[in-house]
Structure formats: C-alpha cells, structure tokens
Amino acid sequence: MKRIVFTLSLLLFAFVARAQWSLQTYGEYDYTRTSGSSASLALKADYHMAKNFNIGLGFQATTLGRYSINLQYQVDLFQATSGTLYLENRYLYRLFPNYDLQEFNGVFDLGWRNRHFNFQLGLTNRFTAPIPLRKNGGMDVVFEPMNVTFCVEGKLFDQKHPWNVGARVSNYRDFVIERFTLFFYSLNGYYDFGSGLRLTAEAGLHPCGVLNLSSQYNGWFGNVGLIWKPKK
Amino acid sequence: MKKLHLILITAAAVLATGCNRLDVAGMVINRSDTEERVADWLDYNNQYGMPVIENAPDEYHVYSCSDSHYSERDSIIPQGDKDRLYRYVTAERNDPKAIFAIHAGDMVNESGEAGFRMTQEALAYNANTQAKDDPCFLVIGNHDVYFDCAQYYKQYFHTSTYTVTVKTVSGFQDLYIFLDSGNGTHGKRQLEWLEEQLEHRADYRHCFVISHNWPFRTSYNYTTTPAANLPQDEQYAFMDQMSRSEVELVIMGHFHMREQRQFGDVQYVMTDNLNDGGTPSYLVVNVGEKVTYAYEELEME
Numbered sequence: 001m002k003r004i005v006f007t008l009s010l011l012l013f014a015f016v017a018r019a020q021w022s023l024q025t026y027g028e029y030d031y032t033r034t035s036g037s038s039a040s041l042a043l044k045a046d047y048h049m050a051k052n053f054n055i056g057l058g059f060q061a062t063t064l065g066r067y068s069i070n071l072q073y074q075v076d077l078f079q080a081t082s083g084t085l086y087l088e089n090r091y092l093y094r095l096f097p098n099y100d101l102q103e104f105n106g107v108f109d110l111g112w113r114n115r116h117f118n119f120q121l122g123l124t125n126r127f128t129a130p131i132p133l134r135k136n137g138g139m140d141v142v143f144e145p146m147n148v149t150f151c152v153e154g155k156l157f158d159q160k161h162p163w164n165v166g167a168r169v170s171n172y173r174d175f176v177i178e179r180f181t182l183f184f185y186s187l188n189g190y191y192d193f194g195s196g197l198r199l200t201a202e203a204g205l206h207p208c209g210v211l212n213l214s215s216q217y218n219g220w221f222g223n224v225g226l227i228w229k230p231k232k
Numbered sequence: 233m234k235k236l237h238l239i240l241i242t243a244a245a246v247l248a249t250g251c252n253r254l255d256v257a258g259m260v261i262n263r264s265d266t267e268e269r270v271a272d273w274l275d276y277n278n279q280y281g282m283p284v285i286e287n288a289p290d291e292y293h294v295y296s297c298s299d300s301h302y303s304e305r306d307s308i309i310p311q312g313d314k315d316r317l318y319r320y321v322t323a324e325r326n327d328p329k330a331i332f333a334i335h336a337g338d339m340v341n342e343s344g345e346a347g348f349r350m351t352q353e354a355l356a357y358n359a360n361t362q363a364k365d366d367p368c369f370l371v372i373g374n375h376d377v378y379f380d381c382a383q384y385y386k387q388y389f390h391t392s393t394y395t396v397t398v399k400t401v402s403g404f405q406d407l408y409i410f411l412d413s414g415n416g417t418h419g420k421r422q423l424e425w426l427e428e429q430l431e432h433r434a435d436y437r438h439c440f441v442i443s444h445n446w447p448f449r450t451s452y453n454y455t456t457t458p459a460a461n462l463p464q465d466e467q468y469a470f471m472d473q474m475s476r477s478e479v480e481l482v483i484m485g486h487f488h489m490r491e492q493r494q495f496g497d498v499q500y501v502m503t504d505n506l507n508d509g510g511t512p513s514y515l516v517v518n519v520g521e522k523v524t525y526a527y528e529e530l531e532m533e
Contacts, residue, residue, distance in 0.1 A: 032465065032466070033267070033417070033419055033420040034417060034418065034419070034420060034423055034463065034465070034466040035466070035469065096468055096472075098472070099468050099469070099471070099472035101468055101472065103468075128468075130495070130496065140495050140496065142448060142493065142495065144448070147449065176465075177464075178464055179461070179464070181416070181461055182416075182461075182463055182464075206463070208415060208416045208461070208462075208463050208466075209374075209415040209416040209417065209461065214263065214264070214374050214378060214414060214416065215262060215415070216264075216265050216266060216415045216417070217262060217265070218417060218463060
C-alpha cells in the first residue's frame with residue numbers, strides 16, 4: 001500500500017511539476033440595497049494539467065461572514081481555427097453561518113472561446129439546506145433542478161496582449177450563481193507587469209427584475225487583483 | 233444584408249416600444265423603483281393609518297388568491313356573477329367564519345388603468361349576493377408595475393406596504409404584513425420597515441407575510457425558472473428573517489401554480505392564478521390556536 005501511495009505521489013508530483021499553474025487573488029467591494037456593503041478576499045489556483053485539461057480551486061471570505069469554495073475543471077473537446085469548444089464542470093459550496101444556511105451547486109456548461117470571445121451555456125442544480133443538515137428531519141432541504149447558466153464575454157485584444165479591456169454579461173460569477181433572471185453586467189481589464197505578474201480589475205452592476213420585465217438597480221461591485229503565472 | 237437590417241430594426245422597434253401586454257423595454261429601463269414606491273406606500277400609511285380589525289372571533293378564516301390578470305386585450309374582463317374574482321370574494325363574504333380576503337398581486341395583464349378599475353369593481357360589495365362587506369387587502373405584483381402602472385395601483389388601492397392587525401374577542405392579536413415585491417426585490421427601505429414590524433412579533437399570537445414574488449425555484453416543472461426572482465442573497469436574508477421572527481405562513485402568487493415549501497418552521501404557500509383557464513383555486517387559512525390552510529377550488533358553473 002505504501003509503495004502504491006509513494007508511486008502515485010511521485011507521478012502526481014511529476015505531473016504537477018510539468019503543469020502550468022497560476023495563482024490569483026483579488027479584493028472586492030460589493031454593495032446591494034438589501035445586503036448593504038461588504039468586502040471580500042478571494043484566492044484562486046489554476047493548473048493547466050494537460051494540453052486540453054485545466055482545473056481550478058478557489059476560496060472567498062466576506063465581511064458579512066460568508067464563505068465559498070469553488071472547484072472546477074475544463075476539458076477542451078474540439079479545436080478549430082475559429083475557436084475551441086469546451087466542457088466546464090463546476091462545484092460551488094457557499095456557507096452562510098449567520099443564516100444557519102448552506103448552499104451547494106453543481107454546474108455543467110458547454111463553452112466556445114477564441115481570441116476575443118467566450119460564450120458559455122449550461123445547467124445547474126442547487127441544494128439549499130439548513131445548518132445542521134438534518135434539522136427538522138432533513139425536510140428543509142430545497143432542491144432547485146436545472147437552472148440555466150450563461151455567459152457572454154468579449155475582449156478587445158488577444159490574451160497575449162500586454163493589456164486588455166472587455167465586457168461580460170452572465171448570471172454567475174466566481175462565487176455566486178444566480179437564477180437565469182438575475183444578470184451581472186461588468187467591464188474588466190488587465191495589465192501585464194512582466195515576469196508573469198498581471199494586474200486585474202473589474203467593475204459591474206447587479207440589477208434585479210431583469211426578464212421579470214421590471215428591471216431596477218440593485219447593486220454594484222468592483223474588484224482589483226493580481227495573477228501570478230510563473231514562467232517555465 | 234438588407235434582410236438582416238430589417239430584422240434588427242424590427243427587433244429594436246419592438247424592444248423600444250413593447251406591446252401593451254409585455255413591457256419588453258422594462259427589461260432594461262427602470263420604470264418604477266421599489267424604493268420610490270415604498271416611500272409612497274409608507275407616506276400613505278402615516279397619513280391614514282393601517283387597518284385594525286376589532287372583535288374578531290378567536291378562530292377565524294382568511295381567504296387568499298392572486299393573479300387575476302384582468303385584460304381588455306385578452307377579454308379577461310368582469311363578467312358579472314360569472315366573474316372569478318367576484319366569485320372568490322363572494323365565497324369569502326358568505327363564509328360566516330371569514331373576516332377578510334387577500335389578493336396577492338397581479339391584478340392586470342396590460343398597460344393602462346382599466347384592469348385596476350375592473351378589479352375594484354369586482355371587489356365591490358354586493359348586498360344582494362354577499363352576506364357581509366369584508367375588506368379585501370391587496371399587494372402589488374410585477375404585472376401591476378409594468379408600463380409605469382404603479383400610479384394606477386396607487387390611485388385605486390393606495391398602499392402595498394402595510395400591516396393589518398386582527399384583535400380577537402379574547403384579546404389575542406394576529407399580525408398580517410403586506411409587502412411590495414413588484415420588481416423582484418423587497419428593497420432596502422421596505423426590509424428595514426419589515427424588521428421594525430417584526431421587532432414587535434412577541435406581541436402577537438400569529439404572524440403572516442404576504443408578498444407577490446415566489447422566492448423558490450423548486451418545482452419539477454422546469455418552466456418555473458422565472459418564478460424565482462429575488463436575488464439569491466436577499467432570498468436567504470428573507471428566509472432567515474421569517475424563521476427568526478417565527479412567521480408562521482408566507483403567502484405568495486406569481487407563477488400560476490400551487491406550491492408549498494417548508495424552511496425552518498415557516499410555511500411558504502403559492503396560490504395559482506384566478507383567470508387563466510383550468511380550475512382556479514384560492515387559499516382558505518384557518519387561524520385559531522394553530523394555523524392550518526387548504527386550497528379550495530373556485531365553484532364554476
């Protein structure tokens with residue numbers, strides 16, 4: 001057993017050592033009319049483990065006492081000169097200790113990306129449950145089947161350009177997945193300092209009532225962060 | 233290329249003007265803001281006070297319906313004693329144990345004031361067919377704010393953020409809290425007001441909350457995606473507030489189907505629509521030592 005664990009560890013170490021990885025951190029300010037102001041810190045790690053496989057793990061803590069963990073991987077299914085078709089599988093766990101509540105989401109998205117654009121469309125299932133889980137004999141678990149997730153984003157330049165600006169509309173972000181009728185509109189950009197260090201920034205609106213046909217302002221967010229991608 | 237231009241121009245025109253039923257431009261243009269409406273509703277309450285029902289029996293009935301959607305365009309207009317909203321309120325007024333009725337929003341289905349006027353006419357007391365003149369308390373729904381229609385709701389029904397207090401003969405008090413969720417949010421000021429009302433929860437035997445927008449998306453009918461409109465964080469904050477304040481029953485409408493959920497010790501109940509074909513139903517809540525409820529189907533000829 002020890003030999004198997006040792007061999008597997010060596011293989012994993014070799015695999016990770018060969019892999020391209022990056023670390024990201026960003027601080028965010030969020031305001032919504034109903035929750036008020038909050039700040040958060042996010043940490044993300046991404047491993048490009050193989051030519052067509054990428055895995056990421058992220059964690060976020062907010063001043064409202066909420067915590068989120070996100071695990072996702074992307075598999076490139078088909079590559080053409082016009083872009084790449086890929087599958088993304090994502091799991092998001094959110095903890096709201098102040099509300100004695102927890103949430104778990106599983107997402108499958110199909111995406112298409114090229115030098116300037118990224119489109120994603122998928123389905124998500126969500127469980128919302130009290131803390132502890134078996135409160136009221138487990139009767140309180142709310143299951144939301146098959147919510148739609150989507151993302152449309154574009155960038156001015158190719159990803160290799162030393163700076164860039166872009167725009168994004170979607171119903172999810174790194175640490176929240178809203179229903180189909182609640183959009184995030186954002187503008188984003190980056191600047192490369194060189195040596196694998198990139199400055200990122202994003203600002204966006206989070207209205208409510210969209211597709212409920214009575215849209216109104218609900219809140220906004222802004223974040224600034226760094227991505228470090230060591231050169232091989 | 234000309235064809236593409238034509239399609240784009242047509243789409244833009246539709247988006248800009250909408251039709252008189254679906255407020256397509258309202259998807260992106262803020263026609264009526266919850267914060268401004270709630271300020272109006274609270275001003276009205278300050279000026280005229282909030283309803284108190286005295287000398288109710290210790291055990292009584294409350295009726296609730298939603299989504300009557302009057303529309304001249306769709307020929308959903310009051311039809312005398314065959315009208316569904318009229319039949320609903322008549323059933324309530326002829327139930328000796330009932331003390332008031334509720335309409336949980338979406339009175340209209342098009343622009344203009346006609347739907348609100350028709351609703352008021354259908355709810356008017358008819359001494360020939362109704363045993364008593366019980367009031368019907370209403371909240372505004374998303375269809376009632378399209379096309380800047382909230383002004384007509386205000387003209388006919390005055391407020392959508394208020395409480396109704398029921399005082400029984402033995403000295404019990406029950407609290408009914410009515411909320412405006414027409415834009416898929418309760419908004420900052422209204423949630424603060426709700427918190428203020430719930431601070432006095434201990435003074436009441438039972439507490440009920442009535443709002444239009446159903447917060448869950450739990451049905452296996454996948455078309456219910458648009459039913460859950462509250463932002464996720466607001467939904468959880470709302471559910472937490474209901475649980476902490478020991479609200480017994482939250483009554484809602486919006487998605488034209490019956491649904492019941494329990495979270496914590498709170499029951500969330502959605503009533504189906506009154507005017508969409510099929511067999512419409514309403515809710516009869518029995519309020520006594522305990523709170524129970526049942527769906528009743530509207531008697532149709």
